[in-house]
Amino acid sequence: xxxxxxxxxxxxxxxxxxxxxxxxxxxxxxxxxxxxxxxxxxxxxxxxxxxxxxxxxxxxxxxxxxxxxxxxxxxxxxxxxxxxxxxxxxxxxxxxxxxxxxxxxxxxxxxxxxxxxxxxxxxxxxxxxxxxxxxxxxxxxxxxxxxxxxxxxxxxxxxxxxxxxxxxxxxxxxxxxxxxxxxxxxxxxxxxxxxxxxxxxxxxxxxxxxxxxxxxxxxxxxxxxxxxxxxxxxxxxxxxxxxxxxxxxxxxxxxxxxxxxxxxxxxxxxxxxxxxxxxxxxxxxxxxxxxxxxxxxxxxxxxxxxxxxxxxxxxxxxxxxxxxxxxxxxxxxxxxxxxxxxxxxx
Amino acid sequence: xxxxxxxxxxxxxxxxxxxxxxxxxxxxxxxxxxxxxxxxxxxxxxxxxxxxxxxxxxxxxxxxxxxxxxxxxxxxxxxxxxxxxxxxxxxxxxxxxxxxxxxxxxxxxxxxxxxxxxxxxxxxxxxxxxxxxxxxxxxxxxxxxxxxxxxxxxxxxxxxxxxxxxxxxxxxxxxxxxxxxxxxxxxxxxxxxxxxxxxxxxxxxxxxxxxxxxxxxxxxxxxxxxxxxxxxxxxxxxxxxxxxxxxxxxxxxxxxxxxxxxxxxxxxxxxxxxxxxxxxxxxxxxxxxxxxxxxxxxxxxxxxxxxxxxxxxxxxxxxxxxxxxxxxxxxxxxxxxxxxxxxxxx
Numbered sequence: 001x002x003x004x005x006x007x008x009x010x011x012x013x014x015x016x017x018x019x020x021x022x023x024x025x026x027x028x029x030x031x032x033x034x035x036x037x038x039x040x041x042x043x044x045x046x047x048x049x050x051x052x053x054x055x056x057x058x059x060x061x062x063x064x065x066x067x068x069x070x071x072x073x074x075x076x077x078x079x080x081x082x083x084x085x086x087x088x089x090x091x092x093x094x095x096x097x098x099x100x101x102x103x104x105x106x107x108x109x110x111x112x113x114x115x116x117x118x119x120x121x122x123x124x125x126x127x128x129x130x131x132x133x134x135x136x137x138x139x140x141x142x143x144x145x146x147x148x149x150x151x152x153x154x155x156x157x158x159x160x161x162x163x164x165x166x167x168x169x170x171x172x173x174x175x176x177x178x179x180x181x182x183x184x185x186x187x188x189x190x191x192x193x194x195x196x197x198x199x200x201x202x203x204x205x206x207x208x209x210x211x212x213x214x215x216x217x218x219x220x221x222x223x224x225x226x227x228x229x230x231x232x233x234x235x236x237x238x239x240x241x242x243x244x245x246x247x248x249x250x251x252x253x254x255x256x257x258x259x260x261x262x263x264x265x266x267x268x269x270x271x272x273x274x275x276x277x278x279x280x281x282x283x284x285x286x287x288x289x290x291x292x293x294x295x296x297x298x299x300x301x302x303x304x305x306x307x308x309x310x311x312x313x314x315x316x317x318x319x320x321x322x323x324x325x326x327x328x329x330x331x332x333x334x335x336x337x338x339x340x341x342x343x344x345x346x
Numbered sequence: 347x348x349x350x351x352x353x354x355x356x357x358x359x360x361x362x363x364x365x366x367x368x369x370x371x372x373x374x375x376x377x378x379x380x381x382x383x384x385x386x387x388x389x390x391x392x393x394x395x396x397x398x399x400x401x402x403x404x405x406x407x408x409x410x411x412x413x414x415x416x417x418x419x420x421x422x423x424x425x426x427x428x429x430x431x432x433x434x435x436x437x438x439x440x441x442x443x444x445x446x447x448x449x450x451x452x453x454x455x456x457x458x459x460x461x462x463x464x465x466x467x468x469x470x471x472x473x474x475x476x477x478x479x480x481x482x483x484x485x486x487x488x489x490x491x492x493x494x495x496x497x498x499x500x501x502x503x504x505x506x507x508x509x510x511x512x513x514x515x516x517x518x519x520x521x522x523x524x525x526x527x528x529x530x531x532x533x534x535x536x537x538x539x540x541x542x543x544x545x546x547x548x549x550x551x552x553x554x555x556x557x558x559x560x561x562x563x564x565x566x567x568x569x570x571x572x573x574x575x576x577x578x579x580x581x582x583x584x585x586x587x588x589x590x591x592x593x594x595x596x597x598x599x600x601x602x603x604x605x606x607x608x609x610x611x612x613x614x615x616x617x618x619x620x621x622x623x624x625x626x627x628x629x630x631x632x633x634x635x636x637x638x639x640x641x642x643x644x645x646x647x648x649x650x651x652x653x654x655x656x657x658x659x660x661x662x663x664x665x666x667x668x669x670x671x672x673x674x675x676x677x678x679x680x681x682x683x684x685x686x687x688x689x690x691x692x
Contacts, residue, residue: 129593143526146534180489180577188492188574212578213585228534229578231526232558232571236582239559244590247475247622251615258611265608269597276593 001030001317003310004082004091007037008060009098011299014038017097018045020306025051027307028314034091036078057081063299067101071109079103083110086292093293093313095284097301104144107287107294114322116329116336119145120289121156121227122296123163124234125282131218136282138164139178139215139223143231144287150343151336153177153194153224157204159288159325160222166319167312168221168282176210176220178229184208190226197339198224212236241277280305283312292322347376347663349656350428350437353383354406355444357645360384363443364391366652371397373653374660380437382424403427409645413447417455425449429456432638439639439659441630443647450490453633453640460668462675462682465491466635467502467573468642469509470580471628477564482628484510485524485561485569489577490633496689497682499523499540499570503550505634505671506568512665513658514567514628522556522566524575530554536572543685544570558582587623626651629658638668 005021007014014037021033035042036057043054057078061070074080079098083106085091094111096103104122113120121141128134140156140163141148157175164173177194179187184195186209198206210219212233225233252263263270275281284297284305293316297309316322329336351367353360360383367379381388382403389400403424407416420426425444429452431437440457442449450468459466467487474480486502486509487494503521510519523540525533530541532555544552556565558579571579598609609616621627630643630651639662643655662668675682 129589130596146526146532146537178578180492180574186492191492191574211581211585213581213588215582216585216589225578228526228537229575232524232575232579233582236558236561236579237586239557239562240583240586241590242559243475243562244587244619244623247619248594248615250476251618252612255612255615259615262608262611262615265604266598266601266612269594269601269605269608272597273590273593277590 001093001314002032002034002091003093003095003313004034004036004085006079006082006096006098007035007042008057008078009096009103010297010301012302013097014042015045016301016303017306018042019303020301021052021310022047023303023307024310028311031310031314034082034085036082036085055081055085061099061102063099065099065102067099068105070099071102071105079106080110083107083294086111092317093295095295095297095309095313097284097297097299097306100296103294103296104287107290111290111292111294114289114291114326114329116333117155117159117289117325119148119152119155120287121145121152121159122285123160123288124279124285125168126215126234126237126279127276128218129216129276134218134221136168136279137215137218137221137223138168139225139230139234140288141225141227141230142234142285143227145227147228148190148226150190150193150197151339153190153226154197154336154339155289155329157198157222157224158328160224161204162321162324162328163286163288164222166321166324167315170221172205173221174207175204175222175224176207178212178223178225178233179209180211182209182211193343194224245274281308283309286312286316289325293317347439347660348378348380348437349439349441349659350380350382350431352425352428352442352444353381353388354403354424355442356643356647358648359443360388361391362647362649363652364388365649366647367398367656368393369649369653370656374657377656377660380428380431382428382431401427401431407445407448409445411445411448413445414451416445417448417451425452426456429453429640432457438663439641441641441643441655441659443630443643443645443652446642449640449642450633453636457636457638457640460635460637460672460675462679463501463505463635463671465494465498465501466633467491467498467505468631469506469634470625470631471514472580472583472625473562473622474564475562475622480564480567482514482625483561483564483567483569484514485571485576485580486634487571487573487576488580488631489573491573493574494536494572496536496539496543497686499536499572500543500682500685501635501675503544503568503570504674506570507550508667508670508674509632509634510568512667512670513661516567518551519567520553521550521568521570522553524558524569524571524579525555526557528555528557539689540570591620627654629655632658632662635671639663
């Protein structure tokens with residue numbers, strides 16, 4: 001398999017990207033890499049060019065740029081060129097740690113949507129803590145779309161199910177709908193309709209509405225949400241976890257010698273916790289619904305996260321998840337049309 | 347001042363409610379209390395009936411009941427009767443730790459809306475951590491309404507501003523709009539329009555869009571959000587804080603003797619952290635936009651939270667915040683009509 005990588009995307013690019021790619025190359029013998037970027041900067045970083053092809057890209061899309069405009073204009077950017085390679089079937093998947101909006105735009109406009117998927121959704125994997133039976137859950141859409149319709153949520157549900165099964169290896173994953181209460185009639189018009197639609201579909205192991213308070217406690221294996229709410233929930237989870245850990249650090253620093261000694265003794269415990277909370281172990285966020293895997297790692301990704309994300313991409317390609325999604329939406333085109341027609345009457 | 351209290355609402359009612367009321371009675375000499383509930387259960391709990399009037403209520407609205415139906419049907423419930431006392435001007439504020447939906451319904455249908463406020467919004471106060479300059483922020487709506495329009499958000503902004511000024515004593519509070527990015531053009535149609543509307547109003551110290559990741563870091567003093575997103579963000583913050591603290595506890599318990607000894611040495615630090623994160627210190631959630639203060643404490647409230655909430659209510663009454671809100675929306679009725687008319691064209 002071949003993975004096209006934007007070597008210039010991310011806060012620590014190209015250094016950490018290259019380092020991560022080499023770690024992955026050494027770990028997984030069946031992957032060939034294409035690194036798009038400024039060869040004169042990348043080449044000196046490489047220990048060996050085994051299974052790593054360098055492709056010159058003269059431009060870079062910066063973090064702060066207006067995404068759609070940048071993707072449309074900078075055809076010679078490392079990000080565009082890596083996506084274009086996938087479009088041209090020269091590679092099987094596209095990966096960048098750069099400008100999120102630009103990655104989504106490249107996925108949508110260069111690589112393109114799967115037939116039957118109206119809007120790809122961004123899926124992220126988060127840890128489940130304090131529940132020995134479940135390790136992690138998948139949530140989508142976490143922000144690819146600011147507005148969602150009923151059929152978008154429906155499509156997210158099936159894409160989430162396939163992702164949990166194929167990539168996270170969860171059998172018959174429990175699908176939950178993020179809502180403002182667990183009762184079936186909770187929420188706005190959209191979420192009430194989604195609950196009803198999900199509940200009557202026997203292809204989904206639907207466990208009903210879930211509240212954001214219970215996500216880390218393992219309320220569901222796949223959490224379906226509109227992109228606006230999902231974005232707010234994801235960022236609240238990230239922000240709160242960081243704030244609590246920062247608060248602990250701050251208080252320990254301000255505490256006396258006893259406090260610092262206590263912290264020293266708890267160091268292995270804190271390390272274990274940080275590891276458990278670190279969801280970069282599951283790789284990056286996946287734009288589900290494009291014709292080939294499009295994966296975005298955090299801008300702050302270091303080599304280890306890059307390597308984890310490449311493993312995630314390998315799993316996606318090995319499992320043929322894209323083919324499964326294509327097949328499902330082909331076989332259920334009529335059903336999808338019915339849902340769209342009914343939704344108009346809402 | 348007189349406060350009407352549903353003595354039967356909450357997981358630990360009436361015991362903890364009564365205990366909290368007595369603590370408040372002993373602390374604040376200018377408050378008279380009306381306790382609505384089953385006198386035979388309340389009376390034996392009272393140490394003294396000084397400034398505490400007991401009013402028999404034969405019915406109780408349970409936690410699981412369908413809120414609007416319950417409020418409409420159970421006119422003799424402690425919750426309904428306490429709200430009715432405020433409606434009849436026998437008391438200045440209504441307080442319950444019971445069924446959230448029923449408290450909102452009683453506020454809306456029994457006490458009633460302020461003229462010019464279309465939908466009251468639920469406001470909660472949360473701690474700001476790691477920022478020595480700011481202690482807490484107010485967020486609304488956190489779930490009174492599952493669907494919000496532009497003029498609802500606009501009304502929340504002014505009610506939030508008055509709350510932060512009058513009750514939290516924050517001068518010229520920084521108003522932020524919860525959105526999926528900080529740039530002004532982020533979000534769905536509603537939030538784009540809200541950003542534009544807030545930005546051009548010089549009565550608001552609008553600091554722009556804020557992301558849920560930055561709320562606990564002090565991004566704004568007042569965070570304006572539609573009730574659906576606000577509910578998801580609030581519950582994600584609560585859930586994550588609890589999960590992280592539980593995870594730490596769990597890991598310490600599983601750790602060896604060294605880990606437990608370390609935890610023992612850090613006990614004062616952990617206590618300080620728990621105190622800083624405990625937002626019941628700010629009282630309960632306030633339904634802003636009703637003709638008199640309507641306050642809901644967490645169902646799990648113990649006496650100390652009840653006491654804090656009564657202090658919060660006292661501050662609301664002392665500061666005449668309701669009069670301020672009434673006056674503002676009276677004086678700006680024309681402006682509000684304009685916003686509603688313009689919003690229809692969106």
